[in-house]
Amino acid sequence: MDNTKKHDAVLSDEGFQFKMELNDNKAGMEGLDKEKINKIIMEATKGSRFYENELKKDQQVNHRIEKMMQQKAQITSQQLKKAQIQVDKLVMELEESRDLSRVIVHIDMDAFYASVEMRDNLELRDKPMAVGSMSMLSTSNYLARRFGVRAAMPGFIAKKLCPNLVIVPLNFDKYRAVSKDVREILVEYDLNFLPLSLDEAYIDLTEHLKERLNWSKGKRTYFLRRDSTTENSKKEDHMKEVVESSLHVHSISPVLFEDNTLPADEENGSMHELNFAKQQVPSLAEHAIVFGTSAEETVKEIRFRIEQKTTLTASAGIAPNMMLAKVCSDKNKPNGQFRIPPNRQDVMDFIKDLPIRKVPGIGRVTEKMLKALGITTCTELYQQRALVTLLFSETSWHNFLNISLGLGSTHIEKDGERKSMSTERTFSEISVASEHYTLCQELCRDLAQDLLKEGLKGKTVTLKLKNVNFEVKTRAYTVLSAVSTEEEIFAVAKELLRAEIEIASPQPLRLRLMGVRVSSFLNEEEKKHHQKSILNFLQAGKVASTLSSLPPEKLEPRLCNILPLTSHGESFFNKKRAEMQQNREPLREDTLSQQKMPSLKTLETTGQETNGKRDAEKSTESQILTCPVCFRKQETSSLETFNKHIDKCLMGACGDPNMEIQYKKDELLMLKKSDINNASTPLDDKKKNLEILQINKVNKLVEDCEGHSSSSNAETVTSIAVECKQSKEKGSKGSDRPSATASNMCCLQNVSAKEVETQQPCTSGTLEDTVLICPVCNLEQKTTSLALFNRHVDVCLNKGIIQKLTEESTGPAGCDTAANTPSSGSLGRGQQDINTTTRTKRPGLMPQQPSSKKAKAISSRNTIDKFFK
DNA sequence: CGGATCGAC
């Protein structure tokens, strides 16, 4: 079993040549060598379900490689020649567009969480320690790494490697606070700096360096402080620092930093020693340091300030693009920095022997595949460029080519809009269907909250399941109209889950993880267009029923473009209408019972939250519009509300009072987000004022969620908002979930029972236990709403295909034995500090397009801000 | 589009 491979990969991640600061400790001296580490890990891991699954995954990778090699064997020299010419043409172009003018810096805090914990607890400083839990570690200190204790390793295995290991639980609030301190420094050097996670960021120093050339010494002078061990330095330290330095720089003889530097690569170590020494020696504490004007000096200054402010060290990489900067920051870790000078030769020299695995974006699998082609380093990647062209997708080999030329993106733009949002949870085995549903609903609730924060709605809902054997399955369903609330998402997710439970039955699903994801977001334009068209459509006085009976071509052209069409080319109104006609009977009942719930009245009685809004509605002339889906008249004050109603109808969830409230909230959030002055949503002044009250409330709500929002930098705020997500009890084991309710009922009954039991209104509709027969599976479906039944049918239709697929894929894979591929046991998962914010931005190797969407988002925010003044 | 896979942290 080639398990060493795994650890090679992991161990080489940060390089193993770290400097040991503390050698006076008893516990840390021995450490373990690689072989011993692997042996212990192997013993702990062998035979576990986890391990078995890793083996299986590995075989699949091997299978992929095999396929690739077969493909390779069929390539003729002709093809290769042709490819060579093509690539080289591209190489020329890329080479011409090479931009070495930017100074990009990647800053990376050393062993971040562990360092924070060590800083705040003296006890820990000379002990091997890690942050996380018995089941998963987020990161470890350098002492623990000697024993092979790494990020993403389960604590119980770490304990076997290092019995003295101290495991400290995660403390996100603390890390966030420290991160904020660091970011406050970074933003001074680049207003648009890009935080990647709590402990990592890119800054573009180009502009700063230009200005810096004219800076007086005073502005580049900083003082060593001794007392910076106190963690909560909330005061504006820097402003004081700067003022102080400008005032006193002449009266104190500054330590010129340049004097203390050693040539090139060596200086990093000395820098650390300097700071370290002076902090320990009080008599030197008053000294000032003047930093130079070069990129290196500036980055030293940044690192110095970070260390002074947080007592934590950071490493940095300086290079002409993001890809290189990131690789560089790893080079002299911990507490070091490395720079690639901005000329082609230096870049190429750096790239020359660089293992491709070090490059961000090249993970375990890609590494292995390329290795099969004899490619380990960037030079080899370049040499094989023609071959690679023929074996990988275009985006992949473009990426490879850029890497092998040392190219990367030269401006650190924020990511474009996100494409999906999800939440998932691991827990101890759950195999009771009713619990599956409750859990699923919880996830939907969490996700809905997150979506609300960003005002997103998406059309496809994906359910993710991982069983106790670590096998992962995802099931997705795309609805016609975007969803965002707990109820809407759950309505879909529930059906997906139901389908899985039914397929598995009579065996129960034995799950260890469940997740829910929403994707296919509408972008701003889409939302607006959609809205506008609906407005025109309704104002034109066309009655929905006459319109929807027309063939799509005869619809207003604009409408045709915007409304989604079904695969049969039908207008989606048509489809929905057909569905309804097909089920006329239940529909009437549905409609009838809904009429018992006038939405406005419900709102009146539902707490203060909506009062202001209700007044607003009273004060404006409410319009009466007819819903094209349910054909009922809707009294509504804004188009938004009306659209929500339509969405709801399409989701089959009319008449749920909880949802009405949710929609109100949504609407407010939308108002907050979008330009209120926009002509497409006319509001009279009176109403505006009332809206403001509401919006302020929502703002507050959003702020509460985001924690703090006082940062001058919009990016900081958004990144904090994202991080907020991660703080919500992650990694918490399912111990606190509701205890299992004994149930021998069938799945469907379980759901309804659960809903009754928990006083949760049925997500949709009010049919009383109607039994319908599914035209696909021919099974009786006891259902509470028509929409649910429809969804069941849809899921059933999918199921046939899904089943086929799963049979195909599990069959042959299961036949393969481990014995065939003895060299396969690589368990490597390039994991590091977990539980950090994910802002997956690869140091984009593809040229970035200027994002007009981003600009719009910002401009709309500005408008809102103005509005509040 | 749906599902699996990859990579980041």
Add this chain to the structure above:
DNA sequence: CTATGTCGATCCG
């Protein structure tokens, strides 16, 4: 005593 995470993007069919 047990015990291996969470998220987003992309690729492939």
